[in-house]
Amino acid sequence: MPTALITGANRGIGLAVAQDLAKDHDLILAVRDPAKSAAIPRARVEKVDVSDPESIAAFATRVERPLDLLVNNAGVYTSPPRETWAVNVRGPLLLTRALAPKLAKGARVVMLTSGLGALSSQADSLVRKLRSPDLSFEDILALCDRPPGGYGASKAALNALTQLFARELPEARVNAVDPGWVRTDMGGPGAPRSIDQGAASVLWACRIPPDGPTGGLFRDGRAIPW
Numbered sequence: 654m655p656t657a658l659i660t661g662a663n664r665g666i667g668l669a670v671a672q673d674l675a676k677d678h679d680l681i682l683a684v685r686d687p688a689k690s691a692a693i694p695r696a697r698v699e700k701v702d703v704s705d706p707e708s709i710a711a712f713a714t715r716v717e718r719p720l721d722l723l724v725n726n727a728g729v730y731t732s733p734p735r736e737t738w739a740v741n742v743r744g745p746l747l748l749t750r751a752l753a754p755k756l757a758k759g760a761r762v763v764m765l766t767s768g769l770g771a772l773s774s775q776a777d778s779l780v781r782k783l784r785s786p787d788l789s790f791e792d793i794l795a796l797c798d799r800p801p802g803g804y805g806a807s808k809a810a811l812n813a814l815t816q817l818f819a820r821e822l823p824e825a826r827v828n829a830v831d832p833g834w835v836r837t838d839m840g841g842p843g844a845p846r847s848i849d850q851g852a853a854s855v856l857w858a859c860r861i862p863p864d865g866p867t868g869g870l871f872r873d874g875r876a877i878p879w
């Protein structure tokens with residue numbers, strides 16, 4: 654059975670994605686509070702705070718190879734910018750980099766992004782940086798130290814990170830997925846989409862074939878503008 658790792662799987666979209674993947678994957682659930690994890694068949698629960706580089710590094714040593722799917726789902730919306738970037742950008746960067754040697758050939762990596770990360774909504778200076786052909790992982794880490802905006806800017810940087818990893822890991826399928834506006838704790842009760850609808854958008858990218866797209870941005874299986 655293939656192995657999937659999902660961050661932030663205690664509630665919301667991450668939990669729904671984990672519950673569906675449990676049908677045909679062994680799971681590693683990377684969560685802040687294992688005591689609050691739902692009982693999911695074949696799931697190993699690991700305590701990880703993705704805002705903490707030491708927590709990520711220690712966790713990565715406990716992950717065995719091969720890993721067939723990595724879902725960088727954990728995210729925060731209303732936190733101060735430094736924490737928002739630590740969770741939404743630096744976490745996926747450090748975790749994906751640490752686990753890259755353990756990814757199976759053809760592994761999928763899925764980044765949970767947002768329509769609020771569209772480049773058309775970002776400051777010109779950030780757009781120029783993120784669009785630079787010379788953009789590097791170190792440039793993105795530097796942005797995390799001095800965040801140039803809040804949630805939307807962090808997701809724009811996550812989209813750029815997705816493209817960097819797609820180039821860095823040509824044998825993997827690395828894509829960003831927008832679940833839409835979803836009725837989770839983050840999205841609130843007024844959001845138009847159910848958790849299952851948001852999760853379905855993510856699960857599409859989790860299950861793309863080995864010759865499927867990489868370095869793309871998708872909602873409900875369709876490419877959307879950066």
Ligand SMILES: NC(=O)c1ccc[n+]([C@@H]2O[C@H](COP(=O)([O-])OP(=O)(O)OC[C@H]3O[C@@H](n4cnc5c(N)ncnc54)[C@H](OP(=O)(O)O)[C@@H]3O)[C@@H](O)[C@H]2O)c1
Pocket residue numbers: 660661662663664665666667683684685686701702703704705725726727728729740765766767768831832833834835836837838839840841844
């Ligand atoms: N809901 C929407 O409308 C929407 C729209 C676009 C994109 N997204 C994205 O979809 C993803 C999931 O969102 P959601 O709506 O399911 O949010 P949610 O209900 O607020 O759940 C967020 C999850 O992330 C975890 N998390 C937060 N900080 C963490 C950290 N430092 N280390 C480890 N886990 C951490 C939380 O863990 P705890 O349970 O321990 O707090 C929780 O399990 C996020 O990346 C979000 O930005 C959501």
